[in-house]
Amino acid sequence: MSRLDDIAAIRAEFPQLSRLIHGKPLVYFDNANTAQKPRAVIDAVSGYFTEHNANVARAVHTLGEEATSLYEAARDKLARFVGARSREEVVFTRGTTESVNLVAYSFLRPTLKPGDEILVSRMEHHANIVPWQLIAAETGARVVPAPITDTGELDVEGTVALMNERTQLVGLVHVSNALGTINPVATIIAAAKARGIPSLIDGSQAVPHFKVDVAALDCDFYVLTGHKLFAPTGTGALIAKREHLDAMPPFMGGGEMIRRVSFEGTTFNDPPHKFEPGTPNIAGFIGLGAAVDWLEAVGMDAIAAREARLRDTMRAALGEVDGLRLIGTARERAAVFSFVVEGAHAHDLATLLDHEGVAVRSGHHCTHPTMQFFGVPATVRASLSFYNTEDEIAAFVAALAKVRRMLA
Amino acid sequence: MSRLDDIAAIRAEFPQLSRLIHGKPLVYFDNANTAQKPRAVIDAVSGYFTEHNANVARAVHTLGEEATSLYEAARDKLARFVGARSREEVVFTRGTTESVNLVAYSFLRPTLKPGDEILVSRMEHHANIVPWQLIAAETGARVVPAPITDTGELDVEGTVALMNERTQLVGLVHVSNALGTINPVATIIAAAKARGIPSLIDGSQAVPHFKVDVAALDCDFYVLTGHKLFAPTGTGALIAKREHLDAMPPFMGGGEMIRRVSFEGTTFNDPPHKFEPGTPNIAGFIGLGAAVDWLEAVGMDAIAAREARLRDTMRAALGEVDGLRLIGTARERAAVFSFVVEGAHAHDLATLLDHEGVAVRSGHHCTHPTMQFFGVPATVRASLSFYNTEDEIAAFVAALAKVRRMLA
């Protein structure tokens, strides 16, 4: 018995899912872009504004203590949810993008030398490419692409072969947002570790879909973003080994990240606060805490099981569509499907599907190198979440047939 | 006739103001820390979640277009509100802290040399000190404190005298959060400009209280934070001259800030997007747009006039309290009062005032050097906003007398 068995009740908790688009019921298949928010999250956010609004970590008055408790409780919840070794290892950031930049600026840049290499796969999101390019350009290091196969899977042997004494970091996406591929991150982390190379895993698309245990993975850095995890945008985390956080110099300066400031010299606070200068997105993180509570109540295993069924149904349905080419056909995959359709441009399909109430994303999905590899400028991407249904898949397929007729 | 004439109606728009603290009506005098939010802002935030929740600048579907329109409309509103020359000059950040770090990393650091100087006043918030210290430590530059007087005013002559050919930037707080001082920013900007030195003004405590016209000030950079402007935390802006934004290299890398990514080389987007990588705090900025609308409807001049009256009443009331020493007695000041009381520690006062329903801040207010200058470890700070009342001032004074008796 899982709460997901009553999917109508679950869907009723997400106000947006009952919206009409152009007079048609919304079919929201853009979950890899951002997820819809349950009532529990929306209420936690407004409850903070109406009941506890105050700044954190600064004031000793009641509102300040309440806001701080709620904010720091979110850190405890997220730490438990992803299996962090301790709450101090959880640095709150604006999202995956800032998390990667933080590692680039504070961990790697100080020691990066000309000729050093940063190895990231060819299926990374721009957030796991561009920060490395920026510090590489500054220091004379190189960003090296790790190979992928025609099915959109990581070429594990080829990747391990590229690890060498110049490699300063290996970065890999846990689940590809463009291809749906679930990568063998444990294998890559272990291979890197065996060579003394730190690893960073981009879990943006993993944590919403199955149970992740960061301590068991034993990567040096795990990054994630809150808005794909049913929390507000502008929230995210870097989960890093304590030894790194202790050794890393601060990234941005300001209030909270210091112990004492003077013009003669400033001393810094302990992690995670050392990396959280200024006022954070308090409402957002309180929402993230509520999202994690909500997910745990529903159960990540039940979510994964339901999504596996939806994935298989969707996969079969797409297989029936003439002239549709799946981009990314990995065996281990999430319910994220990129495709192109003969004679119809991705953007036209997306706009016309929207006219039928179906929200999908079209474009490069912030993965230019992946698109280049597959020789397409853009794809349509349908990405499902547990709250989607078989009926929606049927509606999507019917809508797709209809809009193709229009464009033909 | 101003909407502020019916202050009960205005207060009713701020749900938090009717909260009870320890059974007593909340007297919220911690506005310089963070402001309470009007219903219009809270509703804009939840309305986004329930009606338009989607990512921005990415998807072509209806929800995506709606979210993008709302988000970008907030930029237009803020640009107009602060008198920016164009919307492209408004870079959205997490807050003042990130804005200053962005200027430090992208504008100053690339050209900073040993011996270079960054001139900031001794009354700056840590957010306008530590970022400069971090890049100074890296490049061999120096952060030079500009002098202040015993009344907590900027020593203008002394400050101008410190501007020289090594000075690469002058940073000044528009209104001091610790002292309440309103600084003669136009004079300092002009003096810096005459010497070819770029200027950065920290407007965090200015924009909530009076009309600011960034174009007229003609500073190179103006920074602000949304949560003191009645918007959610985790929002803010850097308003910068377009020529600087064009010339500055990007700060953080990721999605949205790029035009095209490849392992051979990446090209960047135009400002302001070049400086906004990844998914932003969408709900927060939509709330910021609503806050600006709300403030314009009430009128910044009416707000300034009411706050001037509250300031004078408060000042007179504090003058009557035995053994109370005001820290900061500038002629030009906001309704922000820092003080110490003989025989009573700031934290004890703050906690005990809270027991009477009065929320004030105690501590160093993220201005260690200012506290050091005045020879106090910490002060109590009462900071008022237009929604505060004369009755609340009376309640505060009575509560202060009561808690002093307890501690005596």
Place this chain on the structure above:
Amino acid sequence: MSAHPSTLYSETVLAHNRAPRHCGCLADATHRGVAENALCGDQLALTLRLRGDLIEAAMFDGESCAITTACASMLTAALHGAPRARVGELRMVMTAMFRGDATAPGEFAAFAELRHHPARQRCALLPFDAALSALQPKE
């Protein structure tokens, strides 16, 4: 906020998309320009033959969406025999139309519905930007 679905992909637009005019490359082009749509990665190349300030011929090339293709088809037709300044003028009318301040001439009016699709306005502007890039003095 939401558009009327049927009007963006009007018969005019769909017909141009099915059978675009002036598709290909001018063999005797005097000017060539390219524009790219960051959103989808589409690239559009435009070739022009000018005599003095007069555009004698125009063709476009590239794989693009129906909006871009139809607009490129209309633009290349509209430019035949037009003065070079026409490109900029037309583009201004288009952006004014997207703000709701004007109606573009002739078939271009088919894109009025883009007012409600800000993310896709760039698709219709792409051919104009390729033409402007072609006409820009090159070092």
Place this chain on the structure above:
Amino acid sequence: MSAHPSTLYSETVLAHNRAPRHCGCLADATHRGVAENALCGDQLALTLRLRGDLIEAAMFDGESCAITTACASMLTAALHGAPRARVGELRMVMTAMFRGDATAPGEFAAFAELRHHPARQRCALLPFDAALSALQPKE
């Protein structure tokens, strides 16, 4: 979440704050430590005289809030004649009390209400941290 206002500043705490015991510096101290409260900038210095593992005398010095002062007054009293390990043990009981898992012995129980004031727990821990710093082996 909200504390009962009266119990944090109890008569016990206020009395200690008005007339703290062992305030000043031990002239014949064998150990000295300092701790600082980042929130308010308070510094507390603690001097100890040890014979072997036994604390013979303890005094504290510094301007601090009533919570810190009262706790320092209680701690210095509690340490007279105690083994050095007592500092760490007592600190653990205090933090357990802040979690609601224990009651601290004697007058220290007066700080139970800090459970509802996380921002001010550090005030009561400051004397313990100064003592731990004093006892820490110095290079």
